[in-house]
Amino acid sequence: MFLNQFLFLAAALFCIGIYGVLVRKNGVLVLMSIELILNAVNINLVAFGAYRGDIGGQVFALFVIAVAAAEVGVGLAIVLLIYRNRRSIDVAEANLLKG
């Protein structure tokens, strides 16, 4: 098996995730796309771990999963807060950064 076949899969998922983050309006969908990106990273970690015979790749993949759980928790809390304040989770309406 080639190393690259895993890396290409990861790259494809990563870019699809980016696309999702960039075009989705719904906050929950943006969070899902971020999960996709994190998974792509995980594939890379595990693949390199296997390639180099290093257990560290898998360990850090596990860490990333845990971080992802934390991220979803906080992210959803923020989405809920936005929803409660604006009755909408359209991220396009959260534009207080406008200069």
Place this chain on the structure above:
Amino acid sequence: MMFATAMLSSQTAAVTADVALTGTGEWVANGFFYAMAVVAIVAALRMVTTKNVVHAALYLLVVLSAVAGTYIILGAEFAAATQILVYLGAIMVLLLFGVMLTRAKIGHESELDYQQRWLGALVAAGMLAVMSYSLWEAFGTDKLPVDQTPQRTQEVSDSIFSTYIVPFEALSVLLLAALIGAVVVARRD
């Protein structure tokens, strides 16, 4: 997106021809991987394009399962198990709750995407092109070690609690902080 799929399928063809020379075990593994890869990519594409929020969540479920499958091919059983437990068991439920609590429409919704979708697609395609090129330049046809044994769960736990104990502890603190943070942010007061 078309670009991505095309790239991958051409890659598939080339690799299949090459792998035919090696043993059957690898044949099976490769076949399993490509099945998983195709499923993952198609489901991911559907996830970011569907008009239905709940469907998107279900597509994500499929992607996550397929990714767990690739972990198994790579001999990372424990990561695969965790992927299924944490992602499918916990995170997905959380996301579905999110959908529910924010009263996103369950069913079709026409206004889920921005108008300028092409910009996002352009950026994503650009990144994919750059990444693919550099991956090919860097690793070409490097192969994974043939004689690799599955990385056992015991080894994983040994290294987590010895070599990686500091990141592990830091992670525990992070989880606690995230927990408190989520409660504080989402609390009604």
Place this chain on the structure above:
Amino acid sequence: MFGAEETIPWIFENVWLVPALPAASFLVILFFGKRLPYKGAEVGIAAVGAAFVLALIATFTWIGDIDNAEGGDESHSEEAAVLRVDGSDGALPVVLTAEEEGDGHGGGPRGAPIVTDVEWFGIGTDANQVTLGAEDSVATESDGASSGFGISIGTLVDGQSVMLLFVVTLVSLLVHVFSTDYVHGDRRYTHYFAFLSLFTSAMLFMVLSSSTLQLIVGWELVGVCSFALIGHWWEEKPNSDAALKAFLTNRVGDVGLMVGMIILYFAADRSFDIVTINEMAVSGEIPTGTLTIAALCLMAAVMSKSGQFILHTWLPDAMAGPTPVSALIHAATMVVAGVYMIGRLYPVFFEGFAIAGSSLNAMAFIGGLTTVGGGALAFVQRDIKKVLAYSTVSQLGYMVLALGVGAYTAGMFHLFTHAFFKACLFLGAGSVSHACHHSFDMKADMGGLRKHMPITFWTFIIGTGALAGIPPLAGFWSKDEILVGAGVFPGTGGNGTYTIPFIFGMMTAAMTAAYMTRVIWLTFFGDYRGHEKPHESGPRITVPLIILASMAVVVGFLNMPSGFVKALRLPEGWAHRFEDWVEPEGVASFVGEENDFTHAKPSLALAIIATGLGITAGLAVWQYYQRLYRIDPKATEYPNGIASRNAVVGAGHRLLVEKYYLDHLYTGIIAGATKGPVARLANWINQNVLDGIVNTAGRLSVGAGQLVYRFFDQAVVDGAVNASGRTAASSGGILRRIQSGQVREYATLMFGAAAVLAAIFIFAV
């Protein structure tokens, strides 16, 4: 100084305790302060008090060592003092005798720095096994440099740092005590004391730093504390604006600090160690060109931190903070950090600016410009604290000038004396405002206070006398030494002939006395113009004032010229004590005779002329107000004065007085940074400068000069502060459209840019 068999005194090895105590108190106050009976103030006072005791021990140990080294090693004490006088005996009345430092090599090194380093972390070094428990490497001379890339943290004890330890802990202690009354009942009382502690700790950390890296850390820490304390009452917009202004202006200088330190790091063969850098600068291992560039970069940092012209504008605004903070941070300690840094790396500046045998250099010129410019602005302020702030700017200019002309001891001595009398004046202003219901407006709310608050009045008079250089108060001695150090006056010698800085210095001597007389009159004489009856402050305010005022009286005697000592038949050993204690001699890490470093000879005539100038100017102002008082006891200015009769003087005066005008400009530009500030700036130039120039065309006058000066000041400073914002904004409307507030669009741009950059790296490399 210490041979291998001699032991280092305990206090010098453990001097880290001095900053550690306030740091601990910061944490305690932060976490438990609100629950303590005195809301945390007692913790701060106890910690700073203990630090002060340790600093005292360190000071006396140091002094004892120096005196022993002089006496013991060479049987040097009595003979040395006599020897010095021999340099120019007989010429006593005209030239107060100076020592000939030529006997220095006979006396052996004196005042060498004592470095105590602990390896903090290292990369690729052998000394990296156990980082925390690494043994102290005690170096008397120079082995502070670590092999490979290691970063060590430690303390450097020498005369300069011991002197500042004493000043910082003493002033901080008094300010702590003063504050318990002054900010009593404040909404963030505990927070205030926590930050006072943190500031004290950071300042001491910076003072003791043994490496440039540590110096930068301390430097930034005091900056943060200054920011937090200026904005202590951040609910009012001007206060938070002032804090921001201070912070941003300091950032400009910090760029110079970083670049300069990095240049020195590479030039000194990859060493952050201050002693090593100094030694290499002295021995000429670092090329002079490199030193010049590094010194210029570091000069930018000095300009921002020590309020030098053109980056000084934040300092008067910083008066928005509580008055004790102004006394501690913006008069006595933090603002002298730049001066201290010059002293720390003095060989770098000395060689880099080729101070010896020159007649002008960047440092002396900036110092001179600052000292006059700051003094001029002090004339037109209504706010007593602003007068003192501009006076601080002016005096800091004096110190920089002193170091710029090669008068190292004079600069350090002025730093030392200035800390006491300026802190005394600021606390006095605080006491006055405490009595006048927290107003600082001299014209509206003060006047005639000498009858109501005698203690404040007398301490303020002493502080003023010291600042104006009236003998025998502290400021007289240090200011005189600086003027002597310029080496222009006949018979003074010195490191060069710095004519322009000398003229600036003399002008300031007169101006200082004049504007301080104005303050005294407006505040303490005439009739009371406020509403409610003023009252003397309580003992927690007056006792620190008395202590500081007595320091302002006595510290000047620490560095009397030997001719003076001889004339008064005092013991010979009393002369030049400060110089002996602070200035290293024959030490490889400090400039010595081989670098043409010489001391100027004090001159009695110069002292008389400078003092006479000051007293004359003061009396003139006094006369002005005396006449005014006879017209109208409550008046603060003539109803139809020259400013209202003469258009030119009026224009200059109005521009100086209207400080809101400048604030408008400043905040206008900051707020408009993303809305085409270049257009505004051009417009402003049209509106104000060109009109102003047209109005005053053909008439060379003080008013016109000050007009241009004031504009240039503001425009250049603001330009520098806003440079980054303006670069982006001035590129026009296209870029502005990107600022839609849509996070998604930012993300798109970011990822797009990342892809493009990655492509560039892949294909171009």
